[in-house]
Amino acid sequence: MRYALAVDLGGTSIKFGLVSEAGDIVLRHERSTPKAGGPPAVVAAIAEGLQALLAGEAAPALAGVGIGIPGLVDPETKTVALAPNLGWADVPAGALFAEALPWPVALENDARAALLGERWRGAARGVDDVLLVTLGTGVGGAVLSGGRLLRGARGLAGEIGHLPVHPAGVRCGCGAVGCLETEASATALVRHVEAALRRGEPSALAGRPLSPVAIAQAAEAGDAVARAAFDRVGRFLGLALAGLANALNPALILLGGGLASAEAFFRPAMWAAFSAHVLPAHRAAVDIRRAALGNDAGLVGAAYAAFSAAVAG
Amino acid sequence: MRYALAVDLGGTSIKFGLVSEAGDIVLRHERSTPKAGGPPAVVAAIAEGLQALLAGEAAPALAGVGIGIPGLVDPETKTVALAPNLGWADVPAGALFAEALPWPVALENDARAALLGERWRGAARGVDDVLLVTLGTGVGGAVLSGGRLLRGARGLAGEIGHLPVHPAGVRCGCGAVGCLETEASATALVRHVEAALRRGEPSALAGRPLSPVAIAQAAEAGDAVARAAFDRVGRFLGLALAGLANALNPALILLGGGLASAEAFFRPAMWAAFSAHVLPAHRAAVDIRRAALGNDAGLVGAAYAAFSAAVAG
Numbered sequence: 061m062r063y064a065l066a067v068d069l070g071g072t073s074i075k076f077g078l079v080s081e082a083g084d085i086v087l088r089h090e091r092s093t094p095k096a097g098g099p100p101a102v103v104a105a106i107a108e109g110l111q112a113l114l115a116g117e118a119a120p121a122l123a124g125v126g127i128g129i130p131g132l133v134d135p136e137t138k139t140v141a142l143a144p145n146l147g148w149a150d151v152p153a154g155a156l157f158a159e160a161l162p163w164p165v166a167l168e169n170d171a172r173a174a175l176l177g178e179r180w181r182g183a184a185r186g187v188d189d190v191l192l193v194t195l196g197t198g199v200g201g202a203v204l205s206g207g208r209l210l211r212g213a214r215g216l217a218g219e220i221g222h223l224p225v226h227p228a229g230v231r232c233g234c235g236a237v238g239c240l241e242t243e244a245s246a247t248a249l250v251r252h253v254e255a256a257l258r259r260g261e262p263s264a265l266a267g268r269p270l271s272p273v274a275i276a277q278a279a280e281a282g283d284a285v286a287r288a289a290f291d292r293v294g295r296f297l298g299l300a301l302a303g304l305a306n307a308l309n310p311a312l313i314l315l316g317g318g319l320a321s322a323e324a325f326f327r328p329a330m331w332a333a334f335s336a337h338v339l340p341a342h343r344a345a346v347d348i349r350r351a352a353l354g355n356d357a358g359l360v361g362a363a364y365a366a367f368s369a370a371v372a373g
Numbered sequence: 374m375r376y377a378l379a380v381d382l383g384g385t386s387i388k389f390g391l392v393s394e395a396g397d398i399v400l401r402h403e404r405s406t407p408k409a410g411g412p413p414a415v416v417a418a419i420a421e422g423l424q425a426l427l428a429g430e431a432a433p434a435l436a437g438v439g440i441g442i443p444g445l446v447d448p449e450t451k452t453v454a455l456a457p458n459l460g461w462a463d464v465p466a467g468a469l470f471a472e473a474l475p476w477p478v479a480l481e482n483d484a485r486a487a488l489l490g491e492r493w494r495g496a497a498r499g500v501d502d503v504l505l506v507t508l509g510t511g512v513g514g515a516v517l518s519g520g521r522l523l524r525g526a527r528g529l530a531g532e533i534g535h536l537p538v539h540p541a542g543v544r545c546g547c548g549a550v551g552c553l554e555t556e557a558s559a560t561a562l563v564r565h566v567e568a569a570l571r572r573g574e575p576s577a578l579a580g581r582p583l584s585p586v587a588i589a590q591a592a593e594a595g596d597a598v599a600r601a602a603f604d605r606v607g608r609f610l611g612l613a614l615a616g617l618a619n620a621l622n623p624a625l626i627l628l629g630g631g632l633a634s635a636e637a638f639f640r641p642a643m644w645a646a647f648s649a650h651v652l653p654a655h656r657a658a659v660d661i662r663r664a665a666l667g668n669d670a671g672l673v674g675a676a677y678a679a680f681s682a683a684v685a686g
Contacts, residue, residue, distance in 0.1 A: 142654075188526070189525055189526040203620075203621075205518065205523050205524075205525065205530065206521070206523070206524060208519070208521065210518050210519070210523075210621065211518075211519055211622075212502055212518065212621055212622025212623065213501070213502040213622050213623060213624035213658070213659075214622055214624075214654070214658065215622070216619075216622040216652070216654060216655070217518065217620070217621050217622040218620070219619050219620065219622070219652060220619070220620050222616075222619040222650075222652050223616040223619060223620060224612050224615060224616050224650040227612065227650070234652055234653065235653055236615075236649060236650045236651075236652075237649070237650075238650075239650075299537050299540065302537060302549075303535075303536040303537050303616065304620065306529075306532050306533070306535040306536060307516075307530070307531070307532065307533050307536060307617065307620070308516075308523065308525055308530050309524075309525025309526050309527055309528070309529040309530040309532070310525065310526060311526035311527075336549060336550070337535075337537045337540075337549045337550075337551075337552075338549070339529070339532060339535050339547055339549075340547065340548055341527070341529060342529070345526070345527065346526075
């Protein structure tokens with residue numbers, strides 16, 4: 061049995077895994093992302109983390125290392141044009157990793173790595189046309205079309221958090237008004253509740269610290285403000301997914317990211333808006349379901365990228 | 374020099390061309406689309422049209438026939454799942470053409486054929502990430518990503534006329550409310566003017582037969598109602614193009630179809646809305662321009678499909 065090393069590089073922490081050719085994560089490790097020292101410090105932390113992961117293990121047969129990176133990654137040139145959460149711009153990551161690691165390195169954008177993981181071992185197995193939507197602090201995504209990841213002219217394909225869905229809404233971090241992530245992210249959910257509380261709507265959430273988990277618990281208990289906030293998230297998400305389904309014709313839409321675990325609360329409104337706006341031909345043909353691998357999707361997909369690169373030569 | 378036969382099959386007429394390997398249309402022919410007799414009558418009309426096209430010519434070296442079809446075409450199985458303007462459903466077009474024609478036949482959806490044509494010989498030469506938007510009676514399109522045409526799970530990728538852009542707007546033929554084609558098609562342009570005239574807004578168009586050409590002439594002359602109608606088309610088109618640019622990251626957006634010839638009148642509003650909603654990274658990097666081949670794009674692209682199929686085997 062061969063193995064790949066997998067790295068899921070985030071702004072806060074770095075996850076490491078030893079992944080079998082069957083897609084099982086057989087060893088894990090995690091450490092904090094260095095805040096100082098720039099790309100060399102992060103590369104050193106990854107080298108140390110991989111050593112720690114393998115410490116005490118009999119040396120496995122390794123196909124290589126796959127690394128998922130939260131930013132604009134070119135898998136061909138192995139450069140990172142931009143990774144805002146890491147403070148990286150125009151980093152020759154492939155060269156830095158080649159100096160620090162004794163194995164071949166494959167790089168992939170984190171959302172695309174997650175989609176590769178879901179397709180290999182998760183909820184998208186055997187499906188060639190998939191839209192992954194990640195619902196977290198922001199909204200991101202990735203697109204597989206005809207079995208191939210879309211990259212776009214500059215590696216930015218899949219940034220579906222910035223579909224305009226509510227031009228009369230609030231301003232997004234990107235500068236535009238009414239982007240999907242201003243309405244259907246975890247951040248937006250909290251803001252919807254804050255706005256209702258400011259309007260004096262009665263809620264068990266009044267005066268309490270607000271979080272997506274607290275809002276989900278209140279919704280579970282029947283709180284009208286919490287439920288209305290989830291309805292609003294679902295309505296705008298459903299509208300955006302209908303437009304994307306009409307334009308891209310996926311067979312499957314996967315919902316990932318932390319907020320997807322609260323899907324039960326926004327699904328009815330999401331489905332109603334989706335059904336109202338999707339082409340009739342797609343209504344029964346497009347499946348919308350939760351991603352299956354949770355936080356492991358990125359590691360599994362990074363390993364897949366490493367195995368694929370090894371096969372490609 | 375080798376040649377391909379090209380057919381652009383529409384609901385009203387069928388265009389024929391003999392196209393050189395350099396992409397020049399060296400012979401042309403056109404006839405009406407048979408209204409009765411179903412697929413066999415259309416196939417017979419195409420066979421006759423091709424004979425008429427070549428009548429009296431010294432037999433050229435032919436790579437094959439490419440046929441653009443307004444509907445859901447599977448180029449692999451050569452079946453047409455649906456072509457509403459022809460009244461076709463589940464037609465084994467490849468088999469019918471194989472019986473009627475002595476040359477190998479390649480089939481392609483008409484919008485995708487137009488995009489292939491623009492990339493080969495028109496405004497998208499050398500560009501791998503292109504969004505084509507056709508603005509006519511309705512709004513359609515096609516997407517090239519990484520040099521590859523997107524098809525989607527059921528061949529419906531590119532139906533961007535049904536992006537929801539105005540959920541409080543009017544009902545579309547598809548059943549949904551506020552699709553792009555209810556706001557930014559030639560049909561919508563006329564409807565915007567009709568609504569203004571009903572509201573009693575003063576205009577040189579009052580009491581005259583309305584057409585996109587008449588509205589463009591009035592806009593040229595400074596008519597406020599005509600200009601406002603084009604502004605509205607541009608605003609919703611720009612909003613939709615921004616969302617698509619954010620999701621797909623094309624390097625180039627091409628505007629085709631009859632209404633694109635009036636681009637001067639809707640471009641300012643389109644560009645303002647596009648700039649306001651597109652990610653800053655795309656603002657200077659995405660070019661929006663008119664398709665170059667006009668009505669010939671479909672013929673040139675159908676020929677390209679025929680040459681490609683001949684090369685592929």
